[in-house]
Amino acid sequence: xxxxxxxxxxxxxxxxxxxxxxxxxxxxxxxxxxxxxxxxxxxxxxxxxxxxxxxxxxxxxxxxxxxxxxxxxxxxxxxxxxxxxxxxxxxxxxxxxxxxxxxxxxxxxxxxxxxxxxxxxxxxxxxxxxxxxxxxxxxxxxxxxxxxxxxxxxxxxxxxxxxxxxxxxxxxxxxxxxxxxxxxxxxxxxxxxxxxxxxxxxxxxxxxxxxxxxxxxxxxxxxxxxxxxxxxxxxxxxxxxxxxxxxxxxxxxxxxxxxxxx
Numbered sequence: 001x002x003x004x005x006x007x008x009x010x011x012x013x014x015x016x017x018x019x020x021x022x023x024x025x026x027x028x029x030x031x032x033x034x035x036x037x038x039x040x041x042x043x044x045x046x047x048x049x050x051x052x053x054x055x056x057x058x059x060x061x062x063x064x065x066x067x068x069x070x071x072x073x074x075x076x077x078x079x080x081x082x083x084x085x086x087x088x089x090x091x092x093x094x095x096x097x098x099x100x101x102x103x104x105x106x107x108x109x110x111x112x113x114x115x116x117x118x119x120x121x122x123x124x125x126x127x128x129x130x131x132x133x134x135x136x137x138x139x140x141x142x143x144x145x146x147x148x149x150x151x152x153x154x155x156x157x158x159x160x161x162x163x164x165x166x167x168x169x170x171x172x173x174x175x176x177x178x179x180x181x182x183x184x185x186x187x188x189x190x191x192x193x194x195x196x197x198x199x200x201x202x203x204x205x206x207x208x209x210x211x212x213x214x215x216x217x218x219x220x221x222x223x224x225x226x227x228x229x230x231x232x233x234x235x236x237x238x239x240x241x242x243x244x245x246x247x248x249x250x251x252x253x254x255x256x257x258x259x260x261x262x
Contacts (some may be wrong), residue, residue, distance in 0.1 A: 003158040006143045024140035024149025028133030029060060037131045039191065045125070047122075051115055055108070059126060062107030063100040063133075070099010074234060075222060097134075097212075098238040120197035127204035128187045135180020142172035149174075149218045163220070171219040178211040196253035209239040 011018040025052050033056050035108070040047040071094040072087050080087050108126060112119045116257040141147045147161040149169025157167035186207055216235045221227055225234055 001156050002159050003145065003160055005145075005161065008144055016119035020143045021140035024136040025133070026138045029056060031132035031136075032056065032059070032126075035132065036125050038122075039125055039128060043125075045121060047125075054115070055111055055122065055126070058107040058111040059104050062104035064095075064103075066103015066106070067095035067097070067100030070096030070102065074099060074238065075225065079224075114185060118197070120201065123201040124191070127192050127201040130204060131180050131184035131187065133186070136174045138172045138176035138180060142170065142176070147172055148220055150220050152218075159190075168220065169180050169218040171215055174215050174218060175211070177213060179208060183211060196257045198253050199250060202246045202249040202253070204246075205242050205252065209242030209246060212236075212239040212242070 006020065008019050008021065009017045010020050010023065033052065036055065037047075037052055039045075040052070068087065074096050076094065092156065105123075106125070108122055109119060111117070112122050112134065138147075145162050147159045148158075149162050149171030151157075151166040152169050153167065154169070158170050159165065159167050187200055187204055190203055213236045216233045216239070219233070220236070221233045228234060228237060
């Protein structure tokens with residue numbers, strides 16, 4: 001299939017250039033705002049408009065700071081040790097989901113401490129919204145022609161401008177479908193059920209780990225890292241513990257609820 005070459009800049013106004021990738025972040029945060037507001041009302045959680053605004057700001061800061069720091073640590077630490085000022089060069093690209101997740105968890109914990117919310121109350125609300133940002137983000141990666149898949153001969157393979165002459169898996173779309181649509185639907189179903197506090201959050205952690213580990217089988221490994229510990233990618237090494245931790249914490253949550261009802 002031909003790669004639909006889309007100009008990364010969707011609108012220009014003099015020297016100002018508005019990019020699709022930035023728009024995807026904006027759509028993700030906007031979608032998170034409306035979903036969290038809706039779910040908070042459905043759950044009778046007293047979250048004021050101002051608190052919701054603050055929650056989105058905290059989450060956004062956690063995503064950007066954690067994502068950038070995570071990338072420098074997980075994916076290119078040697079380079080950034082030699083060029084520490086390049087850590088600030090966010091326009092050069094380089095964001096890590098796993099770092100962004102850690103950053104967001106820390107940011108939301110601080111939010112809960114300052115606003116007086118139970119951490120799992122906010123974590124469960126926020127987790128349902130994350131797949132929206134993930135789905136839009138992967139579409140942004142596809143438009144940019146980055147983070148493409150491994151060479152293949154499937155009928156829907158594409159030749160990406162940055163990927164040489166090889167026809168490759170459009171792995172960004174796989175991720176958008178699994179980490180975005182499928183994970184959103186899974187969390188939506190679980191979020192409407194009577195579950196122990198934290199179940200939605202830990203299901204997100206486990207579900208993302210499973211989907212990301214699977215898609216990594218089709219995604220081209222980072223050129224400067226390649227495969228690690230045999231056939232594994234850095235994405236898989238960071239995602240496998242998420243699956244185990246998520247399952248363990250879900251089991252602990254149900255066990256604790258069962259003990260309380262005896």
